[in-house]
Amino acid sequence: MYVILKGKVRIYTQDADGNEFTVRYLDEMFGEFSMLDNRPRSTAVAAAEALDVLVLQRDDFIAFLRERPVVGLSMMRNLVERVRYTTMYLQHVMDATRQLAQGNYQIVDVAPDSGSSGEIHELVSAFVRMVQDVQTREAALKRAQGDHAGQSGGPTQTA
Secondary structure, eight states, rough: OOEEEESOOOEEEEEOOEEEEEEEEEEEEEOOHHHHOOOOOOOOEESSSOOEEOOOOOOHHHHHHOHHHHHHHHHHHHHHHHHHHHHHHHHHHHHHHHHHHTTTOOOOOOOOOOOOOOHHHHHHHHHHHHHHHHHHHHHHHHEEEEEEHTTTTTTOOOO
């Protein structure tokens, strides 16, 4: 497990094509899931800015928790916060996706709830901007194809 003393990391995952999808940014700790369940990491991490970190090995961490159970309770609160964040984030993504699927490319409500992180708003807004850019490029391509067909005078017929 890594405790961030200074800086911030980007937590991300990759799809089958190698495209990265940022899950969130953290400035407290990371790697605790693997520490607790002893399974491989479920996401990747990259420094988002200069970092100073404290590395805790699993055996040392377990011994520390035995001596200070209140730290375990604090970690549980942190994990619950992350699950709530992920649930809220996915809800915003699903809402934006639904609006986009309905053809609403211009007015997509991605405003975060009053208690949610602005980070969710940033990530969903980036997703929406990407879809809007694709839509704009698609429309420009269709216009260019239409212009090209109009300039050539349409199909040529021979007698």
